[in-house]
Amino acid sequence: MKPIIVTGTDTGIGKTIVSAGLAQALGASYWKPVQSGLEEETDSEIVARLAGSPVLPEAVRLELPASPHISAEAEGVRIDLAALDLPESPRPLVVEGAGGLMVPLDDETTFLDLFARWGAPVVLVARTALGTINHSLLSLSALRARGVPVAGVIFSGEAAPRVERTIAEMGDVAHLGRLGRLDPLTPETLRSGFESIDMAAIRAAMEAA
Template sequence: MNAIFVAGTDTNVGKTHVCGLLLDFLRKEGVKAGYQKWAATGPEFPPADLKACLGMAGIPLEPELVGSQVVYYFALSASPHLAGEQEGKRVDPELIRQKYQEMSARYELLVIEGVGGIMVPLNRELLLVDLLQELKIATLVVAKSGLGTINHTLLTLEGLRRRGIPVLGVVFSDGASDEDDLLAEDNMRTIAEIGQVRVFGRLRRSPDPVKARAAFVPVGRAIALALEG
């Protein structure tokens, strides 16, 4: 296994935060790990997600590598199918396949960040999950800890499994404000039991990257064990 796909149950659930922490953890464990995102949208370039992940892992931005790390970039903050259309462009899965193969050959483990949820359209005929099904990449689900997460997470797990996509487990990520501990802990238990899935832990948001990295260590170890198994 030389790639792991990090899928969110929705947008803004903490995918980028988890990707950066996982990338940092793996590299400190001696794994030659790299980052890729198949499509990024938003006004900032180089894309904010790429800069955040590399920054968390202490990896310098290499301008010549950006086109392989982020295969498609569109300025409109929208789903890739619409953002691309506004620029007269269309996501071509063949280019993603090509860049995926190139980057996975470059690293021992490639961490691939998803785009919103798994059912996001890359173009009018192709969902993100369709490409993921074809490539059969082991998937880590990032879910928010608080209210509303049970439905979104169980639907995501069902969507992955119905397509035969291997699920590593779930990481829960707190929102910007403190989540209710009783609710968050029950959400984790409920999803683990009903979803029959491994729960790697819960990440509380911390503005201090040093504390965030330290808090991720047990989660990273659990993920690493799952990757080995």
């Protein structure tokens, strides 16, 4: 079974919450290859708290909360791309990217380049708010142009059926469900929220890749 990759149309749209829900539902390990920003609770710490899943150590940890190539430059280092190969895991593996597809790791390499190298299926997390149709269709087009398998889209936010349908139909992609605002955000509310997510389709994509 291939890992499942979680990416988004932008930053701050719920990728980590979706990753935690997937790890919880799949009984999976979680890996964040590159963590930029260490002052607040990291994505790995959030997933460990919410999903109770094994968390693999990040390959790269950078202090500055910025694009990885900028964070690395601020520390006088260069990200070792060879360290970003998918790790072995006895469990299913959920891997979370940073920001969107075109976030740079250095001046030549983006996360999309990593995804193309890995060849694992991707779940795209998309807002339901204004602007999401453009961002989502551009992201899907970029993934397909690089031959990256797409498991489908998980939407984040208030229900917007017409917008969601437009993205699924025009993007020719599976609508995997929508995760609304979880308040409070706990392991229990996350598990309940994921009851509307099409986990069968996600498992099938992991097995077929």
